[in-house]
Amino acid sequence: MAAYEALYRKWRPQTFEDIVAQPHITRTLKNQIMREKTAHAYLFTGSRGTGKTTCARIFAKAVNCLHPKDGDPCLECEICRDAEAGALTDIIEIDGASNNGVDEVRSLRGNAALLPVRCKYKVYVIDEVHMMSAGAFNALLKMIEEPPPYVKFVFATTEIHKVPATILSRCQRFDFRRILPEDIAGRIQYIAEHESFSVSDAAAHRIAVLADGGMRDALSLLDQCAAVSEEIGLETVEEAVGVAGTESVYEVLRAIAAHNASAALERIDLLYQQSKDMTRFADELSQQLRSLMLLKTAPGDVSLLGAMPDDVKTLQEIAQSFTLAGILDALSAVRQCCDRMTRAGNRRMELEMTLIRLCSDFQAQKGDVQALTDRIAALEQQLAELKRNGVPAALPSAPRRDPQPKRDAPANNLQIEGKPDTSKYLPVKNWATVLERFDEVNPSVSGLLQGSDAFANDENGILLMLVKNKLFRKLFSQRDAGMLGQAAQQVLGKKYSIRFKMVETAEEQPAPADVLFQRAREQGIEVTEQESSGI
Ligand SMILES: Nc1ncnc2c1ncn2[C@@H]1O[C@H](COP(=O)(O)OP(=O)(O)OP(=O)(O)O)[C@@H](O)[C@H]1O
Ligand SMILES: [Mg+2]
Ligand SMILES: [Zn+2]
Secondary structure, eight states: OOOOOOHHHHTOOSSGGGOOSOHHHHHHHHHHHHTTOOOSEEEEEESTTSSHHHHHHHHHHHHHOSSOBTTBOOSOSHHHHHHHTTOOTTEEEEETTTSOSHHHHHHHHHHHTSOOSSSSOEEEEEETGGGSOHHHHHHHHHHHHSOOTTEEEEEEESOGGGSOHHHHTTSEEEEEOOOOHHHHHHHHHHHHHHSSOEEOHHHHHHHHHHHTTOHHHHHHHHHHHHHHOSEEOHHHHHHHHTOOOHHHHHHHHHHHHTTOHHHHHHHHHHHHHTTOOHHHHHHHHHHHHHHHHHHHHOTTOGGGGOOOHHHHHHHHHHHHTSOHHHHHHHHHHHHHHHHHHHHOSOHHHHHHHHHHHHHTTGGGGTTOHHHHHHHHHHHHHHHHHHHHHSOOOOOOOOOOOSSSOOTTOBOGGGBOOSOOOGGGOEEOTTHHHHHHHHHHHOHHHHGGGTTOEEEEETTTTEEEEEEOOHHHHHHOBHHHHHHHHHHHHHHHSSOOEEEEEEOOOSSOOOOHHHHHHHHHHHTTOOOOHHHHHTO
């Protein structure tokens, strides 16, 4: 049996026609070859695995092919076949990284002075050209200034900024683009049709996104997956590559939006147990925060996201529970976290610290750390006092520093006093579902709405809640109202203004301690159930 050949090698395109997603380059090269107007030196630049070396090899064949077809090599003539077998001394591939000295370039020059043996052109393909020494570049420069007419150069590099301007100015430059997820996914499906495995669309797309624009990486990932299963689905990718499911990413995003640190940490713990790659997870988190940012700023242009339709829908839902400022803040925090993770010993802890910070709503208190510390100290004192004698002292309230309302300022303007004209209001049938939705993004407030009823007035667009829990009035904020309005819109398909009215109930009042704990939670202080019921 033949030795196993990696997919990316096996499927290296043999013609320009077969190159994916670089039409601006392949079209130009084909035209030049057809018209016999090729340049004597080219510089191919662009990120890893986008087709630079591949195009250089095709070019070398095409200019020498005995029967080129529309600028592509025929692959059948003796030149094409010998070139493919690496048996042509006139096509010379040099690795710039290991032949980077002056001496190597000098011997190259000696070699270039000799006429080609069998081909029309001697083609030098110099890969990783940026690795050459300054002396080597100088020697190279002399060579490309006045090359013999039968010599062509193709330089390839991922790091164009390391190539001297003197060289750049003497080359025709082609910039290879990162390949779009859909183009990579298409290539994956094309390959799967000819191989002994199948790939689901979602899996192909996932691989494409993970590869971040590089076809070689995509095909290596595909190789890993094919080793695990003949039917490659989303789970195969997640298992084989050790990445977390996108659902995990969404879960953590929802937790950030709801300021629910424990939900975020639990998810990280789970991923850790499953040996998922924390760095990759952080990276995906930042990718999806970028998607949220784009959705907020250009909601109409979902093509920028490069995501599957289902994912777009989920992301749109998540975006509703964020403000743009919140997304930007999270994005920069997670990017910094990614940076630190590449250096840090404990990646998991880096990620956890970042998430706790993001979930703790410190943002609202930015520049106000002292005030927050004071408030926490006061709360702690209250708690201690309460434990001692069971009598709550006055709750500490947030100091008012700025004229804008705090994020947690009670939204009493949403309260309806007196008796609304109930004849125009109809009961909201799916209220329980609305609350479930709301619970996903804002569990602390949704809890206060238990046992509430809701009525909608389609004429004035008001959704009126009748609320029993006294705490609700104190804690319900504009932001909460916004989130609830969105939850209602998702379920009811209509945008309502949220209003509420307190109704009397014979049920017992919430215990003072619960009030305090609720406040403490609002401040981002962790209070466990055990502690709160122990009083
Ligand atoms: N545009 C493309 N269309 C189809 N396949 C591609 C394309 N680009 C890369 N590939 C696949 O990836 C493999 C590697 O491509 P290639 O060696 O040309 O990349 P490169 O741009 O030279 O990358 P590097 O900068 O890492 O050298 C190829 O063998 C091929 O399977
Ligand atoms: Mg290359
Ligand atoms: Zn040929």
